[in-house]
Amino acid sequence: MALDTSNKREFKVVGTRVQRPDGIDKVTGKAMYGADVTAPGMLIGRILRSPHAHARIVSLDTSAAEALKGVKAVVTTADLSTPEDDYFADIRDNCLAREKVLYDGHAVAAVAATNKHVAKEALKLIKVEYEILSHVTDVDEAMKADAPIVQEGRADESVHEGWSQNVTSHFEFGHGDLEAGFAKADKIVERTFKTAATHQGYIEPHACLASLGTDGRGELWCCTQGQFLVRTKCAEILGIEASQLRVTASEIGGGFGGKTTVFIEPVALALSRKAGRPVKLVMSREEVFRASGPTVSSSIDVKIGMTKDGRITAGQAKLRYQGGAFPNGTVEFGSQAAFAAYDLEAVQTLGWNVMTNRPKEISYRAPGAPMAIYAVESVVDELCQELSLDPLETRLKNAARKGTLSSYGPTFNDIGLVATLEAAKTHPHYSAPLGKNQGRGLSCGFWFNFGGNTCVSLNLNSDGTVGVVEGNPDIGGSRASISMMAAEELGIPYEKVRTVITDTNSLGYNDVTDGSRVTFAVGLATIEAARAAIKIMCSRVAKIWGIDEEAVVWEDGCAKPSGPNAGEFPPMTIAEIAAIADNTGGPIAGHHEVNADGAGVSFGVHIVDTEVDPETGATKILRYTVFQDAGKAVHPDYVEGQMQGGAVQGIGWALNEEYIYGEDGRLQNPGFLDYRIPVASDLPPIDTVILEIPNPGHPYGVRGVGETSIVPPLAAISNAVSRATGVRMTELPMSPPKLLKAMSER
Amino acid sequence: MVKVKLWGSLRTLADGNEYVEVEASNFKQLLDQLSTKYPALKPQIKRGVSLALDGVIYREAWFTEISDENEIVLMPYMVGG
Numbered sequence: 001m002a003l004d005t006s007n008k009r010e011f012k013v014v015g016t017r018v019q020r021p022d023g024i025d026k027v028t029g030k031a032m033y034g035a036d037v038t039a040p041g042m043l044i045g046r047i048l049r050s051p052h053a054h055a056r057i058v059s060l061d062t063s064a065a066e067a068l069k070g071v072k073a074v075v076t077t078a079d080l081s082t083p084e085d086d087y088f089a090d091i092r093d094n095c096l097a098r099e100k101v102l103y104d105g106h107a108v109a110a111v112a113a114t115n116k117h118v119a120k121e122a123l124k125l126i127k128v129e130y131e132i133l134s135h136v137t138d139v140d141e142a143m144k145a146d147a148p149i150v151q152e153g154r155a156d157e158s159v160h161e162g163w164s165q166n167v168t169s170h171f172e173f174g175h176g177d178l179e180a181g182f183a184k185a186d187k188i189v190e191r192t193f194k195t196a197a198t199h200q201g202y203i204e205p206h207a208c209l210a211s212l213g214t215d216g217r218g219e220l221w222c223c224t225q226g227q228f229l230v231r232t233k234c235a236e237i238l239g240i241e242a243s244q245l246r247v248t249a250s251e252i253g254g255g256f257g258g259k260t261t262v263f264i265e266p267v268a269l270a271l272s273r274k275a276g277r278p279v280k281l282v283m284s285r286e287e288v289f290r291a292s293g294p295t296v297s298s299s300i301d302v303k304i305g306m307t308k309d310g311r312i313t314a315g316q317a318k319l320r321y322q323g324g325a326f327p328n329g330t331v332e333f334g335s336q337a338a339f340a341a342y343d344l345e346a347v348q349t350l351g352w353n354v355m356t357n358r359p360k361e362i363s364y365r366a367p368g369a370p371m372a373i374y375a376v377e378s379v380v381d382e383l384c385q386e387l388s389l390d391p392l393e394t395r396l397k398n399a400a401r402k403g404t405l406s407s408y409g410p411t412f413n414d415i416g417l418v419a420t421l422e423a424a425k426t427h428p429h430y431s432a433p434l435g436k437n438q439g440r441g442l443s444c445g446f447w448f449n450f451g452g453n454t455c456v457s458l459n460l461n462s463d464g465t466v467g468v469v470e471g472n473p474d475i476g477g478s479r480a481s482i483s484m485m486a487a488e489e490l491g492i493p494y495e496k497v498r499t500v501i502t503d504t505n506s507l508g509y510n511d512v513t514d515g516s517r518v519t520f521a522v523g524l525a526t527i528e529a530a531r532a533a534i535k536i537m538c539s540r541v542a543k544i545w546g547i548d549e550e551a552v553v554w555e556d557g558c559a560k561p562s563g564p565n566a567g568e569f570p571p572m573t574i575a576e577i578a579a580i581a582d583n584t585g586g587p588i589a590g591h592h593e594v595n596a597d598g599a600g601v602s603f604g605v606h607i608v609d610t611e612v613d614p615e616t617g618a619t620k621i622l623r624y625t626v627f628q629d630a631g632k633a634v635h636p637d638y639v640e641g642q643m644q645g646g647a648v649q650g651i652g653w654a655l656n657e658e659y660i661y662g663e664d665g666r667l668q669n670p671g672f673l674d675y676r677i678p679v680a681s682d683l684p685p686i687d688t689v690i691l692e693i694p695n696p697g698h699p700y701g702v703r704g705v706g707e708t709s710i711v712p713p714l715a716a717i718s719n720a721v722s723r724a725t726g727v728r729m730t731e732l733p734m735s736p737p738k739l740l741k742a743m744s745e746r
Numbered sequence: 747m748v749k750v751k752l753w754g755s756l757r758t759l760a761d762g763n764e765y766v767e768v769e770a771s772n773f774k775q776l777l778d779q780l781s782t783k784y785p786a787l788k789p790q791i792k793r794g795v796s797l798a799l800d801g802v803i804y805r806e807a808w809f810t811e812i813s814d815e816n817e818i819v820l821m822p823y824m825v826g827g
Contacts, residue, residue: 157789158755171822172754200827257827332822348754363827409751409819410798450805450824515826597804697802707827 001524001598004699013488014700017637021479021498022251031251034207034223035282042209043072043112045271045281046119047264048126049291050101050108053135053357053665054148057099057108057128064125065111070118073275074126076109080270081239088236090326094360095237095266101130102150102325103357104666105290112271112279135357135665139299139322142166142356150355154327166355168327171335173408174316174348181314181346185305187386189379195371195714195732196658197297197322200364201649201677204253205288210268211278216240218269220247225259225473226512231504237266238273245269248503249473256475256649257363260512263292289670293362294659296321296330300375302338306383310394314346315339315407319372322354323361329353330361333448334372336408337711341373341395341417341444341603343404357665363514365646366447366707370653370714374732377443377715382728391442391719392430395605396421399444416629416693417444417603423689424605429625438611438622439724445604445711449704451521451596451697455508458486458529460537460588464575466490468499468529470522471510476706477638478518484634485523485700489530491557492574508593516704519634520695521596527699533590537577540584545569598697599704604628606647606712610720617740619655619721625687631695631703643709644686650713652678656733748776748812751819752787759786773797774808776818794823 025031062074077096083089092098097106109126113119134148141147142164149165158170182188204223212218218240224230227247235242252259268281283292301318317338321331331351339347349372384391399421404412424430424442434440457469468486472478483497490497511517538552541559545552551566552559558571581588609623626643633639656676660668669675694701714732722728727742747767752760760766761784768779777795781788797804798819804810805824812818 156793157759157786170755174754260827329822329825333825336821350754363825365827367825367827409753409821410801410803411817413801448803448824448826450803450826452805515824517826595806597807597810598802600802 001528001699003694003696003701011488013484013494014632014634015636017635018480018484018494020477021483022474033204033253034250037209037221037250039209039211039278042278042280043114043275044116044119045110045112045268045279046116046123047107047267048109048123050097050104050106052101052130052132053104053137054133055101055130056133057097057101058131059129060109061127062109064127065122068118068122068125070114071111071122072114072277073112073271074109075267075270075274079274080237080266083236088233091233091262092237092266094326095263103359105287105359107267107291110267110271112275137356137358137661137665139297139320139354139356142322142354143320143352150325150357154355167352168355169329169353171332171351172348173335175405176344176346178314178316178346178348182305184307184313186308187383188303188305189382189386190301190303191379191730193300193302193375193378193730195298195374197294197358198364198653198657199289199294199675200254200256200258202254202256202258205283205285206259206264206292207282208265208268209278209280210265210272212269212273214273217244220245220265220269221250222247222265223250223252223259225252225255225475225514227504228471228509229260229512230262230265233262234266234269238269246503246505249501252473252475254475255513256365257367257514258293260363260514261293285672286670289675290667291359293360295364295367296323296328296361298371300371302375302379304379304383306387308387310387310389310397312342312344312398315342315344315376317349317372317376319349319351320354321351321368322356322358324358325355326360327353327355328361330368333368337369337446338372338376339407340446341400342398342407343400344407347407349407365649365710369447370650370711373443373445373711374714374718378718381441381719381722392421392425395444414696415601415603416691419691419693420603420605420627420629423691424607424627427625427689429607429623434609437614437724438609439720439722440607440609441716441719441723442605442607443712443715443719445606445708447516447602447708447711449520449599449602450515450517451599452511452515452517453509453595454521454525455510455593456522456525456529456591457507458526458533458590460533460578460581462578462581464573464578466492466497468497468526469502469507470499471502471507472513472518472522473501475513476642477635478522480638481519481634482522482526485526486530489527490534490574491555516706517599520599520698520702520704523634523702524596524698525592525594528592529590531590532592533588536588537574540577541572543584600631600695600697602629602703602705602708604708604712606716608716608720610717610724612721612724612739614743617736617743619734619739621651621684623684625689626709627689627691628705628708629691629693629703630705631698632692632701633690634702636690639690639705640688642705643688646709647686647713648678648683650710651683651717654714654717654732654734656735658733748814748816748818750776750780753820756787756790756820760784770812772808772812773804773810776812796821796824
């Protein structure tokens, strides 16, 4: 559905900063999160987890636990089904281990008991005999030919003979003659970078309440980014029919990609089916760290050539991503995104997805892109330093624009990178003075965005108000944006619309809330659903007036006669039409289902000022500005929130956050005391500049904004630190001990 | 005939070609033809691919019309967070 340019629209609701519909419930504690749901006769579930990074399960004896008073069910992998598809089998085996435990924290068995104390006691009675195997947690180590093998036979057809069995897939992208490109360069810089695995750090741990009968009919309430996906996965893993499992998504306390799969839901359902009672299962924070999905850690080589006047002649990146103990698909996105901001004659990216004895990675905002672009943007910055070039002018000189053959294959059409860079260049931040031990860095960022399967119903109530029913959990303000777009199209106030997120049996299939897709795709479907309802309303009014349907138009929330032969009739408001709907043909609703495409790629530029304490190596963020092409910003507060939130998560990734594994392969810091995410006192105000370059693939010009903002901070901060200290850091996080050591070795 | 650009690591599975040509007027026909003409591509196509049509990325959309005037690029299946 293309941008509506036939009649240039003056927005009345879209673009305003209306009150968020979930705000009061959230700040007063009224909102119902995953752990807040209860049911009569409910049992409490607990999971036994592996203390080993890699071990064979020699025997598993649950009899003593089953015999404990108050225990109603114990389940192992034997209680789950056998999906034919490897994709589902891997998810099952991640939920409950089969034959081997593959990482510290891997679930082995679960109990359901009358209270948490009995459940905890029962876990101690489960006897597991392990044969400990050698393990590997580092990506470069895992790629060596003699590395411990995490799983055998998982490589796809892209993997070359002789590579480690831990390599599961390989990708290559690019175009042009690299050798000739590097030969044209006046300066070539080659660097190797490493980034740590980080966690999405959502406030709400995974939680669910499951009720499943032996007849395969069940209910599941859970915090998730996609109830339909949960239903599909659970049905496969439990061997039940999707129609018989109704999944309802709770309010969600953050997701960022981390709640796009299942970890505990199939286990809770299996326990409930065995016990014959509802089972609540809630992860502790330690379990979230050890056994949900962080992002990948990476090792990346980058080589870039540049002329003295700042033209990039060639770029190459080799990206190695470990995604935990199962095959993953992330390096292909880093490989495609790495050089996306540049117009290059010669470029090549090579990527390897690798298994290690760590938890299975899951998406985290723009999965795979931040670390790739960190490495490339660090080398671009270093070249600018070496050649005494302005980093922003250099990026402008090389920026991808309409007609550029992208580094990942297609030719770009309308993109907003140059406009974003120009906005950054003229912003006062870029020319503000800096003090001692301070440095300024910048970086470009990129993400693809997509649309996907979407289904929306819009119902006209008898008082003229409107209910929108959609199927995507609201992780970033989508309910407000959807209501705003419905109100805009119908010509009624925002307050007259309420959007709810429904369960899997009340609406057609919806893809997960990911890929920055919801405001774009659900908004598009909502506009179409509103147009369908308007068509019905105009038809009803035409009958009342006794004129042709075509002679009735919809303006400002009213049906009006239009054209020379329509006659004179006073406008009928939506409330007047709704009040007599019973008499004119029954309920009025609009519905639309679509697999939305045309989301449009997104670019951003971040500028950051840092100050590094020469005594401690601590980095302070002094000033931060985000520039991003958002398409039409439906609710600017939320758009700014997405831009600020991504920047903050990137600050944590750059400076402090990391999964730390010991020699024994066990996670050393599974808690927020030792895994340090930024808090308010670590941060300055994050300024935002929204560029509204309409997306031609959406009727209002909307573009996804949720992911691009986490991409630039890693490089922007590293570049700022480099300019503050004279030290080029090549490992993230740049925690104080690491930075202090590097500074002392200058 | 439409011309399809393959990403680098797929080329060895398609006789070393960066571009392949198939008879197709929509995405479904294109993917079917690719699987038939280059069976080694079939596992990747089955796992999932995206297609870029004149710079716009599609994840599914079998019946999207294509012609020899379009730029068509095969890409990995898009995911997000």
